[in-house]
Amino acid sequence: MSLRGWIGTPVIVLPFQLLAVSSSIVPLEAQQLATTRATGAAPAAALHASSYDSVFDSLLQALPVAEQVATVTNLTIQRDAARFSLQSGKLYLLTPVGGRTVAAAFRGKGVFSFTPPTAIERGRLNRFEKVDSLEASFTELVLIFADTTADELRSAATFAPAPATGEVNGIVKQSLEFLADEDTREFEPDLMSAFLNGERSAAFYAHVKRSSGGPLMFMVNPNELEGARLHGKVTRRGYQRRSEVISQFPLRGIRPDAAVRRERLRQADIESYRIDVALPPTGIGEIGFSAAATVRIVTDTTVGPWVVFELFEKLKVDSARWEGGDKATVVRGKESALLWVLLDGQLRPGDVRTLELFYHGDLIDRFGDFFLIKSSAAWYPRSLEGRSLAKFDLTFTTGSKYLLASVGERVDSSISGRSTRSRWVTPNRIRNASFNLGLFEGYEVAEKDALPVTVMVSEEAHKKLARQYAQQRNMRERVGADVSGSLKFFQSVYGPPPVPRFYATEIPGWHGEAFPGMVHLSWVTFQDTRDNGEDEVFRAHEVAHQWWGIGVDFATYHDQWLSEGFSNFSGLWYLQSVSKNNDRYFEILKQWRSSILLREGEPGPISLGYRVFATRDDDLDDYQTVVYKKGAWVVHMLRILMLDLKTMGDDRFKAMMKDFYGRYEGRRASTEDFQRVVEKHAGAEMGWFFDQWVHSTATPTYRVAYRTEPAENGQFRVKLKVRQEGVPDGFQMFVPVTLDLGKDRKARVRVKVKGPVSEIDLPLMPAEPKKVIFNDLEGVLAEVKTEGWN
Ligand SMILES: [Zn+2]
Numbered sequence: 001m002s003l004r005g006w007i008g009t010p011v012i013v014l015p016f017q018l019l020a021v022s023s024s025i026v027p028l029e030a031q032q033l034a035t036t037r038a039t040g041a042a043p044a045a046a047l048h049a050s051s052y053d054s055v056f057d058s059l060l061q062a063l064p065v066a067e068q069v070a071t072v073t074n075l076t077i078q079r080d081a082a083r084f085s086l087q088s089g090k091l092y093l094l095t096p097v098g099g100r101t102v103a104a105a106f107r108g109k110g111v112f113s114f115t116p117p118t119a120i121e122r123g124r125l126n127r128f129e130k131v132d133s134l135e136a137s138f139t140e141l142v143l144i145f146a147d148t149t150a151d152e153l154r155s156a157a158t159f160a161p162a163p164a165t166g167e168v169n170g171i172v173k174q175s176l177e178f179l180a181d182e183d184t185r186e187f188e189p190d191l192m193s194a195f196l197n198g199e200r201s202a203a204f205y206a207h208v209k210r211s212s213g214g215p216l217m218f219m220v221n222p223n224e225l226e227g228a229r230l231h232g233k234v235t236r237r238g239y240q241r242r243s244e245v246i247s248q249f250p251l252r253g254i255r256p257d258a259a260v261r262r263e264r265l266r267q268a269d270i271e272s273y274r275i276d277v278a279l280p281p282t283g284i285g286e287i288g289f290s291a292a293a294t295v296r297i298v299t300d301t302t303v304g305p306w307v308v309f310e311l312f313e314k315l316k317v318d319s320a321r322w323e324g325g326d327k328a329t330v331v332r333g334k335e336s337a338l339l340w341v342l343l344d345g346q347l348r349p350g351d352v353r354t355l356e357l358f359y360h361g362d363l364i365d366r367f368g369d370f371f372l373i374k375s376s377a378a379w380y381p382r383s384l385e386g387r388s389l390a391k392f393d394l395t396f397t398t399g400s401k402y403l404l405a406s407v408g409e410r411v412d413s414s415i416s417g418r419s420t421r422s423r424w425v426t427p428n429r430i431r432n433a434s435f436n437l438g439l440f441e442g443y444e445v446a447e448k449d450a451l452p453v454t455v456m457v458s459e460e461a462h463k464k465l466a467r468q469y470a471q472q473r474n475m476r477e478r479v480g481a482d483v484s485g486s487l488k489f490f491q492s493v494y495g496p497p498p499v500p501r502f503y504a505t506e507i508p509g510w511h512g513e514a515f516p517g518m519v520h521l522s523w524v525t526f527q528d529t530r531d532n533g534e535d536e537v538f539r540a541h542e543v544a545h546q547w548w549g550i551g552v553d554f555a556t557y558h559d560q561w562l563s564e565g566f567s568n569f570s571g572l573w574y575l576q577s578v579s580k581n582n583d584r585y586f587e588i589l590k591q592w593r594s595s596i597l598l599r600e601g602e603p604g605p606i607s608l609g610y611r612v613f614a615t616r617d618d619d620l621d622d623y624q625t626v627v628y629k630k631g632a633w634v635v636h637m638l639r640i641l642m643l644d645l646k647t648m649g650d651d652r653f654k655a656m657m658k659d660f661y662g663r664y665e666g667r668r669a670s671t672e673d674f675q676r677v678v679e680k681h682a683g684a685e686m687g688w689f690f691d692q693w694v695h696s697t698a699t700p701t702y703r704v705a706y707r708t709e710p711a712e713n714g715q716f717r718v719k720l721k722v723r724q725e726g727v728p729d730g731f732q733m734f735v736p737v738t739l740d741l742g743k744d745r746k747a748r749v750r751v752k753v754k755g756p757v758s759e760i761d762l763p764l765m766p767a768e769p770k771k772v773i774f775n776d777l778e779g780v781l782a783e784v785k786t787e788g789w790n
Helices: 030-039 052-060 119-129 149-156 169-177 189-196 459-465 475-494 523-527 534-544 561-579 583-598 606-612 619-641 651-664 671-682 687-693
Strands: 064-079 082-094 103-114 134-145 204-210 216-220 228-233 243-249 269-279 290-298 306-310 315-322 329-331 338-342 353-361 364-367 370-373 391-399 403-406 409-416 419-425 435-438 441-445 453-457 502-507 513-515 518-522 701-710 716-725 732-740 746-754 757-761 771-774 783-786
Touching: 052 189, 064 103, 064 149, 082 134, 082 149, 082 204, 103 149, 103 169, 103 204, 103 216, 119 228, 119 243, 119 606, 134 149, 134 169, 169 204, 189 306, 315 329, 370 435, 370 502, 391 403, 391 435, 403 419, 403 453, 435 502, 441 475, 453 475, 459 475, 459 523, 475 502, 475 523, 475 534, 475 561, 475 651, 502 523, 513 534, 518 523, 518 534, 523 534, 534 561, 561 583, 561 606, 561 619, 561 671, 583 619, 606 619, 619 651, 619 687, 651 671, 671 687, 687 732, 701 771, 716 732, 716 746, 716 771, 746 757
Parallel strands: 269 391, 453 502, 502 518, 701 783
Antiparallel strands: 064 082, 082 103, 103 134, 134 204, 204 216, 216 228, 228 243, 269 290, 290 353, 306 338, 315 353, 329 338, 364 370, 391 419, 403 435, 409 419, 441 453, 513 518, 701 716, 716 757, 732 746, 732 771
């Protein structure tokens, strides 16, 4: 029995799960609205709601008011790429929330038209809906909005009293299922934010009940970089999602400043944390969790006074107060992942509010002698984007039998009685903070000229497992050697890491995860090291995140391969360096190619990021296949493209990677940023390469024939004929070809293959080739088939 699948799975950050919309609360003065819309600035302050619950309840009870019904014909509502044509039927304005009309429902005959602006997004639509442009007739429609929809409807139709028939109550209820959750009392946070804050914003949501096919949901969200989104219903309830994105893209007119590099345009952030964490042993051998966190809330736009953060759903807030002692209003539904905070007014750039939050809960589970921290990074409140940078000052108190490691530098540690207390401070702002503890033994890896590494493994837990599973000797030494060795290797090829010391701690999960100066590694890689190199790649992948993901973060989800693909390639590169031969490097590359070719054209391009894993049961594998494996292949292909075939040296490639790292360390980089660095080092325009491999899905099949004939002076002429299939005609690559000339002589050339058929004369060879290896060194992610000349 195999213990494992592939264990390289990271924690995947899903976008927020509810698709919410809401109605709002407090009317905004017309003049303020006009100003806001004219300048495009953040919405002006308005009367905000004083109670979350009253807004939530009003939204959930929004039903048509009897006196607000219109018979409509040919009324059109256009929002970005979506058009709603209400051909004939009845339109209802729903009960106002806080005096403001924020919802309407339609029943009759209508058509929903939707055409995404880019080829990739049209491809996504095609994948879900089998068309590049939607024209769907519908029978019912619900609109929920914080924008000008109500005014628009009132000027286009005449609303008059009519008896309440309840005929749209059903569809209103259905639409709310995608926006709200009655148990957690969550509502889609950006709509909710507009309603709580009494804002007039561009937020708009439409629930379309089609004549045939499942419901479609379209949303305009001005707080997101990609603010236009079409969702469909999820049939499979994985990850507790109710809907999934079919297509999403920036709203028209939104041209994000290239320097901004953020996925959310408007949110509250936390710039620093001081957290006192108690992790007491309980009577039954478990570990409890409670925390007192002091957080500094900031923003770089104007937000509030209601602002929202994410916090692990199992944690309960006991109390909250402002610096100075005043009680703070915070709202958190039962097992909700959201934490709402009511500030004393709007927060503007440069403002800071310091909140003290006391919370506790079921964070840590025990498995045998292992402890699992169920949320490695949402155990403290964080921004909705989840990747905002902050400083951390963390103090942990726990039983002295447990060994603990955290991000940051340990500045203090003491034992008193049966408890230990340690304080960890991050000198710089980091993306996420994590810690780990257990019945660990610490093992210091002492390697010359390497960063100090501590490996924390639970030997006792493994002893118990040894009855079931084969267990290697020297677990900690083997894992420690790879952690230390890969740190040293990456330091030499990429430059100094962003941390002065390193912890590798064991987790009872099947994955790995990386934080600044710390990796969590699956127990499986301690239990046993496979001989095919998979474990070296896995361990080094997590270590490589110190450079890719932490040192250089990715700009948006489109660029996540700069973290995962790069780390995967790095793991492979480390394997090659430690193996002292190339076999396992190429063997793993070939395995990855098999899974890529198996799903070719299916999930989507690398630049689709996590969105490749929608719509299929094996979708998690698709994310691995495309972003991790194909991402690594892309880096490998660049390496081979830049290889000096005479010396077989990869100096140019190394210089490029080091340059890219150095240039973007401490910042977020995009695929375009990387492309520019590649172009600088390749001395050529490389748009074609990124278009083919990062932004498209096709991989070529080469059908290759060759013939040789004697030429003058005892030399030989070699002709190649390559038929290229499976890719557009303009697809091109420079393919390495190695000719074995016998007596240990080899000739290496690179040939350009483009178009359906290429006939290529190689340079004259001094001897007749014994063998011609087309696409040597796996230079191209391709399938190669050899055939006869004719
Ligand atoms: Zn990773």
